[in-house]
Amino acid sequence: MKAYTNNQEITLKVNGENYKVVVKPNETLLNVIREKIEMTGPKPGCENGDCGACTVLVDETPIKSCMALAVDMEDKAITTVEGLKNTEIQKAFIDKEGYQCGYCTSGFIVKAYSLLENYEKPNQDTVEEWLSSNLCRCTGYEGIERAVNKVIKNR
Amino acid sequence: MISFDFDYYQAETAEEAVEKYLELVENNKNVSYYNGGTEIVTYARKDKMNFDAVIDIKNIPECTVLEENNNKITIGASISLNEVVEKNYFPLLSESSKVIADHTTRNQITIGGNITGRLPFKEALLPLLVVEAQVKTYGKEGFKTRPINEVFDKRMKLAKEEILIQIIIDKEKTKLPYYQERKVKQSDTDYPIMHMAALKDNGNIKFALSSLCAFPFRNKEIENILNDDSISREEKMNQTIDNFPVPINSNLRGGKEYKEMIFRNSLNDCLDQLRGEK
Ligand code: FES
Ligand code: FES
Numbered sequence: 441m442k443a444y445t446n447n448q449e450i451t452l453k454v455n456g457e458n459y460k461v462v463v464k465p466n467e468t469l470l471n472v473i474r475e476k477i478e479m480t481g482p483k484p485g486c487e488n489g490d491c492g493a494c495t496v497l498v499d500e501t502p503i504k505s506c507m508a509l510a511v512d513m514e515d516k517a518i519t520t521v522e523g524l525k526n527t528e529i530q531k532a533f534i535d536k537e538g539y540q541c542g543y544c545t546s547g548f549i550v551k552a553y554s555l556l557e558n559y560e561k562p563n564q565d566t567v568e569e570w571l572s573s574n575l576c577r578c579t580g581y582e583g584i585e586r587a588v589n590k591v592i593k594n595r
Numbered sequence: 596m597i598s599f600d601f602d603y604y605q606a607e608t609a610e611e612a613v614e615k616y617l618e619l620v621e622n623n624k625n626v627s628y629y630n631g632g633t634e635i636v637t638y639a640r641k642d643k644m645n646f647d648a649v650i651d652i653k654n655i656p657e658c659t660v661l662e663e664n665n666n667k668i669t670i671g672a673s674i675s676l677n678e679v680v681e682k683n684y685f686p687l688l689s690e691s692s693k694v695i696a697d698h699t700t701r702n703q704i705t706i707g708g709n710i711t712g713r714l715p716f717k718e719a720l721l722p723l724l725v726v727e728a729q730v731k732t733y734g735k736e737g738f739k740t741r742p743i744n745e746v747f748d749k750r751m752k753l754a755k756e757e758i759l760i761q762i763i764i765d766k767e768k769t770k771l772p773y774y775q776e777r778k779v780k781q782s783d784t785d786y787p788i789m790h791m792a793a794l795k796d797n798g799n800i801k802f803a804l805s806s807l808c809a810f811p812f813r814n815k816e817i818e819n820i821l822n823d824d825s826i827s828r829e830e831k832m833n834q835t836i837d838n839f840p841v842p843i844n845s846n847l848r849g850g851k852e853y854k855e856m857i858f859r860n861s862l863n864d865c866l867d868q869l870r871g872e873k
Contacts, residue, residue, distance in 0.1 A: 441615060442605040465603035465649075468636065471596050488637050489700055490784075502699045507633045511603050512651065551699060572784060573699035 444511040452513055454479065455523030463510045470494045470505035473520060481521035481546040485575070492574030495547040496520050502554045502573070521546035528591050529553045538587035540578035547574050552588050561592055597639045602648040603629075609657065609733035609758055612650050616756045617735070619648050628652050628758060630673055631705040633696075634712045644713075653705065657731075657760050668764040672707025676719065679706055685769040688722040691792055694777045695719065697784045707759045711751045714786075717811050718777070720747065721792035724813040725801040726768045731761040749810040771796050774865040778857050780848050788849045791861050795869045798822075802865075807854055808841045821866065828866065832859050 444450075444465045452459050454477055461476040470487070473479050473496070485493030487506040494505040497519035524530055529552050532538070539545040548571065555562055555570040562570070567588055576584060606612035612628070619626045629635055629649035638644035652658055653673035660671040661682055668684045676692040680701070683689045695718050696704060709719040723743050731740045734757030743762070746752055753759065774793045779785040787806040794801045799822045805811035820826060820834045836843070836855065843858070845851045 441607060441611050444603040444605075446600070446602075465601055466597035466599065466639075468596060468640075487640065489633060489696075492697075492699060495699055501702050503703050504699055507636045507700070507703060509603065509632060509636065512605075512632065570698050572782075573697035 448511075450511060450514050452477065452510065452518060453516070454518045455520060456517075461510070465509060465511050467510050468506055469496070469508040469510045469513055469518070472510035473505060473518070479520050479522050483543055483546060485543065485547075490575070491544070491547070492551060493544050493547040495550045495574065497550060497554055500554070500557070502551050504573075519550070521549050524549055524553050527553060528594070529556060529587065532587040532590040533584075536583055536586035536590055538579070538583040540583075544574060544576040544578075548576070548584055552584075552591075555588070556591055561595060567592075597636070598642060599639070599645060601646055603651065604648065605651045606655055609652075609655050609738075609760060612652050612655065612758060613733060613735065613756050615650055619650075620756070624648050626650060630658075630708040631675065631703045633700060633703045634708060634714060638713065652758055655758075655760070658707070658758075660761060663766065666766045668766055668769065670706055670762045670764070672711075672759045672761060673705050674707075676701040676704050676706060676709065679719070684766075685722065685726065685764055687726070687769070687773040687775055687792060687794065688719065688764075690773075690775040691722050691777075691790065692719050694783065694787075694790075706762065710747075711753070711759050715810055716787060716790065716806050718787065718790045718805055720811055721790060721803040721805055721813075722773075722775075722794075723762060723764070724803040724811075725773075725792055725794045726764055726771075727801075729763040730759060731763060732757050733760050734758070744813065747811075749812075768794070768796065772869060774868050776861040776864065778861065786848065788854055789857050789861065791858075791865060793865050793869060800865075800869050804858075807843050807858055808839055809844055810841075812840050814838060814840060821870075828863070831866070832862055835862065 449462050459477050483493035485491035489507045496505045498516050624647040626648045627646045629651040630653050658671040658673035661674045663684050680689045680693045710717050728743045730743050734754045772795045777790045778788045789807045790805040803813040816838045843851045843854050
């Protein structure tokens with residue numbers, strides 16, 4: 441049985457790179473990515489599972505990293521928005537102004553990326569179902585929708 | 596970040612998990628089993644829950660089974676709600692699961708966590724009550740398989756060290772006509788005001804309800820009323836409400852009268868659909 445007590449070194453694989461970090465079991469994945477790996481893409485919004493600003497992929501599945509323990513993530517492949525540089529969806533967010541303050545944007549890009557990996561041409565209900573996991577306090581969601589639809593239309 | 600320290604153990608077998616649980620408790624530790632983690636992490640962060648150790652059970656092989664074979668559907672306790680929905684072995688369970696929380700969170704919430712956790716809604720439980728699922732558990736006395744309707748009474752009555760391993764469903768029953776309705780105050784991702792699930796089996800309605808009262812329930816008296824052709828629709832509704840195990844509760848999601856109205860409308864639709872009554 442694997443046991444993690446107090447401070448312990450673990451290896452996290454983030455965006456294809458291995459990072460050795462010393463963590464305690466009470467640290468969330470979100471905290472460790474931001475504070476110890478120093479990637480600030482995943483954002484602490486609510487830290488309560490409500491807003492999606494902290495969304496990352498774990499083995500290609502989107503999760504809210506504020507509700508996951510870092511010690512539970514050894515041997516898994518984690519992708520943050522930093523790992524989605526120059527993807528079609530990132531460019532579409534820029535082209536279609538899918539952001540204002542940008543705080544929610546990394547969570548939206550990660551979630552939308554995963555949606556577009558899972559569906560070639562998702563219908564609007566599916567887009568809505570997936571993206572309603574994330575909250576935006578600025579845009580009214582129109583630019584975000586335009587960005588996702590741009591990628592879908594180009595396929 | 597959670598403000599207190601605790602130890603984290605990852606069990607590979609049910610035996611190992613229970614053994615560790617008993618050993619830690621013997622040493623006066625406060626221990627919690629850990630599955631998807633959504634509830635534990637958020638409650639612990641808000642200091643609404645405290646423990647010295649968690650034992651992660653989601654890698655126990657039996658807990659990760661999701662299969663349909665012979666006449667049974669087996670769902671491991673660590674299967675996420677999205678996996679339940681995607682496989683869609685039991686359409687009523689899929690309907691009830693796909694409205695819980697939001698899509699990303701449903702990748703983390705496990706079916707076992709949803710029905711054994713602290714939150715009172717336990718929406719994935721409703722289809723399991725009406726389909727009369729069996730639950731396989733592991734505790735001090737080894738593996739046990741029992742009807743969920745015997746184990747669930749306000750909450751899952753498991754021994755302290757006992758782990759929910761699997762849910763087993765009779766495949767034939769998953770094809771029965773059903774009705775499902777969930778009402779929320781504003782956004783779909785809100786906690787529900789009411790969640791109702793019903794099946795029609797041999798002409799009779801089996802009916803379970805969550806969120807309107809303090810805990811989910813399925814109740815024989817109510818089903819007798821709903822299936823009694825001699826009672827008028829209006830009277831069925833009145834008697835059903837009179838037979839709730841506890842009164843409808845008022846809270847921030849809705850006052851008692853409002854919730855009662857929502858319930859009556861939904862029950863009306865349910866009876867229209869499943870009994871073809873006018
Ligand atoms: S910060 Fe994780 S969901 Fe809001
Ligand atoms: S752009 Fe500001 S919260 Fe979405």
